[in-house]
Amino acid sequence: MNQVAQQPETLQRQNQTLRADAPSTAAPTLSVKGLTISYQAKRGAVQAVRNVSFEVQRGEALALIGESGSGKTTMGLGMVRLLPSTATVSQGQMLYQRQLDGQDTNRVDVLQLKGRDLRQFRWKECAMVFQAALNAFNPVLRISDQFGDTARAHSYLQGKDLAERARQLFELVRLDPERVWRSYPHELSGGMRQRVLIALGLLLEPQLLILDEPTTALDILTQRNIMDVLKELRQRLDFSLLFISHDLSLAAELADRVATMYAGKLVEISDVYTTFKNPVHPYTIGLINAVPTLTAHRDHVASIPGSPPDLIDLPRGCKFHPRCPLATERCREEEPELVPSTDDTHWVACWNWEIARSQLSAGQKGTSA
Amino acid sequence: MGTTAPTRSETRSNQGNAFLRTFKLLARNKIGLLGLTVFLLMTLVSFVGPLVIPPETQAHVDQIYQPPSAAHPLGTDFQGREMWKMVIHGGRDVLIVAFLAGIITTLVAVTFGAVSAFFGGWVDSLMMAITDIWLTIPRFLLLVVVATLVRLENVWMLALFLAFFGWPGLARQIRSQVLSLKKREYVEAAQLLDLGSAHIIFREMLPNMMSYIVIAMINAMTSAIYSQTGLVFLGVVPFGNNWGVMFSLAYAKNAIYNPNAAASLLVPMGAIILFQISLVMLSRSLEEIFNPRLRRGV
């Protein structure tokens, strides 16, 4: 951990270059540096997140995409320090830029927060909408009580003021405030509960909202509805967003930048347009080719052969090489680091990204197809 | 058909090994091993002991209430009989009742719970309503009252009665187990293949519940001993010499206020407690082995 902390300047510079499409020159809301998380399991250590660095700028939406088991949910839980007790963060920093009245104040390492500070950081600074939000509410308390609990824990508005604030938020997420406020969770549908959770997430005006697969358990129409709500919220309110999903098309709708994760590591990061039009990592290319589009011919849709690696017993070299059509001897031996590719906003971790770009680019088929 | 055959033979060979595997796992579990050892030892002594050691049929008026000493390792009772011999002879009936009641309770509960869960619908509703009623009634009181009317003279009758009063809680547990098994793929597959209810229950489900059933049986034995002790103490089950009768008699003779007589009260009580705790240790360890989620608490 110290090792990383000792060279803030070099990292700072690197981070500056990492930025794509950044709306302001202020410090990033969140910058994650060299984060490494593993789980203790019977067979050995599960390396869920390995040396991951990225940042989320003020007001920016970053999508974190990858297959299940790629470590993206671990990242999300790590962000609010809610990893299970079997998990250890062996390395890294998670620097969060505090703000007061729109001015940057101090920066804190979320991983160092304890007790009351940690409790205040959660939800007030960084709120999280969970994957299984259907059961996100205590079944025996009314929605109003659960808003009240949250507000009280952070010395926020109470009573009538709180109800008024909640009413505004419910309208923002297109819910009927009168009905929802006095309801118990089981009286609301899945989509409604998800929107209530989003409203609750915005209650304390956090700088950063993490959405972990917010639409996974919902039917397609409800999913659509939630996405519309989220897009509208992004336009009307000022917060940064970390959107964790396996669904590329949803990421495309909401994100400014996209980071692709594979086997606990970031393999590509760029602005959303580049990710979709000119991806250079064979895995990202594979993911994009696996998404059926209206214009593409049906047999152009291809899945990536093979399955994600065993996180306890990772292959040597590049973790994607067993599934990669371009794998070479070097890929089998040495793991590539995340480096700038076509320009300094587009980073990739692949030895052969140039070959990949020309041979595997989206729309054309790789050798595997 | 061809697809199910290997699955079943697999299950069966697993069962064969399961016993050995369980034993090996149990051997590694300190508490479980201790429980098993005490359990086996007490069973052995209670069944083999009476064959080797002659019973104490004679009173020794000059040896009444001797505290434990070299001459009387566990002291003597109100008739001057050797406690250690009494204890060896007093275990058999208690254990037989416990075994029988445990087996019968489990049989009734498994049948009831499995049928209820398997058929569902109104059968389930009706059977569970009966179970609930039976659970709500103060069964021990009923047991006591009935015991005054029906003479529970032999171990079979007593075991049958204990089982009759003890099954409902277990039946509920078995039912929820079957319900969860019912959703498993191999059971659904068997249902699709129309293999018949009996086949599905006895061939597909029960083997997968064996560990659960064994644990349930041990727990049923524990409660059988619990109730039996109470009945004996109240004097509604006329029995010869057994641990329950021994301590009840000692209590009735006010052994509690006589320091020299303490052994005659505490020795049979100790035997009951020791046996109960060995059963608990055994069942808890088996639970840990078969349900690792409990251990890790995930």
Added chain:
Amino acid sequence: MSSGATVTPPKKTATKPAILLEKIATNFWLRTIVKKVFIVWVVVTLTFFIIRALPGNPVEIMVMSLMDSGLSSEEAYTRAASLLRIDLNAPLSEQYLDYMSNLLKGDLGDSYVLAINKPVTTLIAQRLPWTLFSVGTSLLISFVIGMFLGTLAAYRRNSLLDHALTNFGAAIESIPNTLTAIVLVLLLGVTWKVVPLNFMRGSLSPGIKPGFTVEFLIDLFKHYAVPGTVYVFSTLGGWMLAMRSSTISTLGDDYVTVARARGLPDLRIITAYVGRNASLPLITSLAISLGFVVGGSILIEYIFVYQGIGLLLSQAIGKRDYPVMQGILLVTTITVILSTALADLLYGWLDPRIRITGGGE
């Protein structure tokens, strides 16, 4: 556990009785009441047939014992009939109807051995409060302590403390309460002499009158302390283990994680989020265990000569006083069923998912 309370909208074409049935089936409160009344009826009927029809035929035994006291066979029959309030010559169905109507009038017959010609209801009314007080108080104490220890074990699971608590809990649950009582009397009263023996016999010291006096309350507590400890000791393990496993499964629920993410204080999470949800399934067992503990009181009250209903029953059993036995069986069962009804209502009040339909729509 019982989250399966589904709401079906009443069908429009249903006839009036069907609507009533539908209402009973869907309304939680109505359903609870109907169920409890049904159970009471089952027990009442069962008791009738146990006393009348079991192989030992208690009526015959009763007649015999009356004849032993010098009555002629005919006189004895008439006497038994009047004690039991049943015409023994009438057909069984008529006897059953008589018995039921007597019950509805609150007449349980007269005692004939224990307290000659005293109505059973009077006897029970004198004794029942003692049992309800001692058993009820102990059950609440053990429930609260068990919930606390169970939560503690669940939060510290797999620690040394957890192992110690769970093994201790499982062990004390299996030790017959009779033995616990005897060991306590021996240790506290005889060996260590911490509690004077006269506080372990009876429920009040002689000369003390029940009333709201300090003297009475202190004496009440002194006599309650040891038998109360036995009740607590023999039920504590069950609560602890149940609460532990319930808490562990609740801790894995999403809303607990979300509550942490919301930055709620730990105390609030433990009580309102984990504790309240984890204790829901235990509420039902609380009522059921009341029956179990009242059953156990027959042994405990016998040992401590505690003037409750259990002692009365053990005396009645010793003397084969059937009207008393029958009356106690009925009254305790009804008490237990009433308390399960209370528990069900409490459950419905605590869990909004059960509280359904009725006037709201």
